[in-house]
Amino acid sequence: MDADVAVIGAGVVGTAVALALARRGAAVAVLEAEPEPGLAASGTNSGILHTGFDSTPGELETRLILRSAELRDDVLGQLGIPVLRCGAVLRPSGGEERATAARLAEGAERNGVRAELDPDGSLRVPGEAVTDPVDYTCALAAAATDIGARVRTGSRVVALRPVSGGVEAEDEGGARLRARVAVNCAGLHADELARMAGDSSFEIYPRKGEFLVFDPPDGRPLERILLPVPTARTKGVLVFPTLDGRIVAGPTAVDQEDKDDWSVRPEAAAEIVPKAVAMHPPLEGSEPIASYAGLRPAGRGVNYAIGASARAAGLVNVAAVRSTGLTASLGIAEHVARIVAGLGVPLGDEAPLPRRAPREPGSWWRRTAGFRAAA
Numbered sequence: 001m002d003a004d005v006a007v008i009g010a011g012v013v014g015t016a017v018a019l020a021l022a023r024r025g026a027a028v029a030v031l032e033a034e035p036e037p038g039l040a041a042s043g044t045n046s047g048i049l050h051t052g053f054d055s056t057p058g059e060l061e062t063r064l065i066l067r068s069a070e071l072r073d074d075v076l077g078q079l080g081i082p083v084l085r086c087g088a089v090l091r092p093s094g095g096e097e098r099a100t101a102a103r104l105a106e107g108a109e110r111n112g113v114r115a116e117l118d119p120d121g122s123l124r125v126p127g128e129a130v131t132d133p134v135d136y137t138c139a140l141a142a143a144a145t146d147i148g149a150r151v152r153t154g155s156r157v158v159a160l161r162p163v164s165g166g167v168e169a170e171d172e173g174g175a176r177l178r179a180r181v182a183v184n185c186a187g188l189h190a191d192e193l194a195r196m197a198g199d200s201s202f203e204i205y206p207r208k209g210e211f212l213v214f215d216p217p218d219g220r221p222l223e224r225i226l227l228p229v230p231t232a233r234t235k236g237v238l239v240f241p242t243l244d245g246r247i248v249a250g251p252t253a254v255d256q257e258d259k260d261d262w263s264v265r266p267e268a269a270a271e272i273v274p275k276a277v278a279m280h281p282p283l284e285g286s287e288p289i290a291s292y293a294g295l296r297p298a299g300r301g302v303n304y305a306i307g308a309s310a311r312a313a314g315l316v317n318v319a320a321v322r323s324t325g326l327t328a329s330l331g332i333a334e335h336v337a338r339i340v341a342g343l344g345v346p347l348g349d350e351a352p353l354p355r356r357a358p359r360e361p362g363s364w365w366r367r368t369a370g371f372r373a374a375a
């Protein structure tokens with residue numbers, strides 16, 4: 001075997017899994033199709049570290065979000081990942097929305113998350129924070145490498161087949177890697193990866209989310225994340241500050257079939273701007289300085305499809321992590337480490353994290369947006 005575990009995909013989920021396994025002593029190799037980690041959903045999101053205040057109590061997604069919150073401060077501190085601990089506020093506009101806000105406050109309490117209901121019906125969630133999701137993903141990859149994992153970029157896996165005692169992955173350049181276990185963290189393409197190994201139990205489709213980036217219209221940074229009242233389908237269009245002092249409005253939620261269409265639709269601004277102005281009136285009349293789109297890896301009829309494949313020996317799927325993967329990645333990784341150990345890969349106690357110098361906040365949203373626009 002070339003490795004104990006092959007992790008396919010270096011988004012935030014794959015890099016967190018690689019780090020968790022490497023910290024526990026496994027020989028890990030990460031295979032990533034693109035030239036750098038975090039160029040897919042993990043680099044084109046809102047960058048919000050959610051508290052889980054609005055997550056459905058008891059679900060796997062919720063449990064992993066809450067567990068991540070316990071693990072996160074150590075990771076942010078040791079790896080020097082920038083974070084804006086600004087909190088969020090949700091301001092309901094009418095009676096029905098006030099009732100939803102009150103229900104959210106009850107849910108937050110059940111999840112053990114601090115949320116305060118103001119007399120005017122507004123819900124304040126002090127623990128919500130914003131990070132740089134590109135730096136977050138790259139820091140996890142770098143830390144995994146520091147403690148022995150190998151990360152191979154430009155390595156798109158095109159075949160996954162069983163071999164004696166494990167799984168063999170082959171990339172489009174013909175390079176082969178044998179491992180006892182393969183962990184499928186391929187985001188939008190996780191269904192194709194699973195199918196290569198004979199598992200067609202789930203399907204992934206892209207749910208596009210578009211964003212507009214503004215300079216602060218009055219020169220003042222936004223103080224907190226402004227949340228709309230969510231619906232069953234989406235958290236809705238938010239307005240949030242970035243670490244580099246910009247204001248971002250989005251995302252939309254548009255289901256599509258094409259996994260390669262990262263464009264911002266011409267009609268996106270008309271959908272986003274009125275909602276953003278309603279929440280933050282100074283944006284009225286402002287021109288966006290940039291726009292970008294992300295594709296959520298959504299599962300058809302399934303969310304957080306995480307587990308050992310029932311159809312392909314040695315394959316663990318970590319798929320359909322649609323909307324909260326940045327937030328939940330550390331909890332997901334710990335959960336996956338237990339699954340991998342259950343498949344017979346010996347894991348030891350967790351080694352300490354390497355220390356990395358704190359990073360200056362940058363305009364992370366330019367990198368992935370530029371890469372996708374050029375592609």
Ligand SMILES: Cc1cc2nc3c(=O)[nH]c(=O)nc-3n(C[C@H](O)[C@H](O)[C@H](O)COP(=O)(O)OP(=O)(O)OC[C@H]3O[C@@H](n4cnc5c(N)ncnc54)[C@H](O)[C@@H]3O)c2cc1C
Pocket residue numbers: 008009010011012013014031032033034037038039040041042043044045046047048049050155156157158185186187188189190193208209210251293294295296297321322323324325326327328
């Ligand atoms: C618009 C939007 C807003 C969001 N906002 C938030 C938020 O505020 N907070 C939050 O917590 N989450 C948010 N999310 C969700 C979060 O971004 C995702 O849950 C998370 O990025 C999923 O990570 P992943 O590693 O599973 O997938 P990805 O980031 O898509 O990574 C998958 C990786 O696998 C690679 N890959 C694919 N196929 C192959 C192959 N054959 N061989 C090798 N490599 C392959 C890809 O290149 C990619 O790098 C948002 C998502 C979107 C799109």
